[in-house]
Amino acid sequence: MSQSSAVIGPADTVGTVVARMRALAAVLPERDGVAVFNRVYLAVTEEIDRRLGAGEFPDPRAAAALDVRFAERYLSAVGAAEADLGPPACWRPLFQLRHHPHVTPLQFALAGVNAHIGHDLALAVVDACRTLGCEPAELEDEFDHVGEILTALEERVREDLMPGPDLLQLADPLTHLLGAWSLERARDAAWAAARSLWALRHCPDIAGEFTERLDAAVGFAGRMLLTPLAR
Template sequence: MAHCEQLPMAASTVDTVLTRMRILDTTLPPRDGVAVFNRVYLTVTEAVDRHIDGGRFPDARSAIALDVRFAERYLAAVDAMEDGRRPPACWRPLFQFRRHPGVRPLQFALSGINAHIGHDLALAVVDTCRTLGCEPVDLEDEFDRVGDLLVSLEERVREELMPGPDLLQIADPLTHLFGSWSLERARDATWAAARALWALRRLPDVAAEFTERLDSAVGFAGRMLLTPLPD
């Protein structure tokens, strides 16, 4: 497989985005919906960083670029919300419901994962290809390895945020919600979307419409994941 051309990198690094996420972790209230997602995303970004440092990515430079571009999409949405600007549709449900008492931590985590993988990851692949002067196929190994770490994140979310057996009455609807969304299916759809967006890069109007519809569809799914549940 061909690797990406060695072009200049952007100023942001994995350490830069990790610092931003750690600041959010210390400043947001623990039960805030954005804080819940930020904690789980911080965990997986730290894992990616360790894997890069340990030489577990075949092309570390491409892995770093993809990881940074991916994180920047989430942090840009947070910045938009904090500045009073309109964030992407995929993130709006989480920002709107972040303090709703009827929404459980698991739902916040799933809604954020849905937005970040279903929308941001596809655009991050395109961003990375433009940064490095390569094609999506050149990033497939890095995409797959990041995806494997995200699957482990989903398992961690299930273990840490699902209620225990003493709360089965609450867990029943949560189990239904958890089963209605699949990270594996979302990852497959994201790779297809990234390839489509790259193929459409010379048709900016069509690419913009595709991106807008992807954003709206992912936002709709995120809103369903945040359906308030009874106590």
């Protein structure tokens, strides 16, 4: 199975998203940088699916719509890269450096999180609002609930993928890179960007320029996170 066959077509449920990420995991080499992020994101999405089934979201329909629109952004980027169509700028560093021997798994994971939260989340909120016919404020509870899950998963990522203390002593640049990025700040910025894009929805030229600049800025941060560390 090719990567594109694993992600082709729009998703309609969180279960569909989970199935496509599992299919992608089955065809990607374990050390591939995209595979590293996919494993992290799959764990997040499985947890969201479990909590939806357990009735833990205030509005399950809104939470599912947000999660599906969010995941589609990532799956579309994978499909674009597979088809040589060029993914958004925020994703390009990860796809370009996915096989670099001197980039650590933790860097790959956080670069993917940076692209997905910093760029895709804001656009997914707008997509979900259009799907549901609501305002961003009506999705804030779901946004916050998903954010809590992401924060918990980020902590697990750092625990599972962080090199041991001996390596960190030898690789101070990694400590510096990771300390310069914050998921909480990225989430706050994504919510502000979503509200701005919604306010600009009747001004497509300005909204398009805003989105393009956001994409470029997040891509620049991703390239910094993926700075190769000499061994």
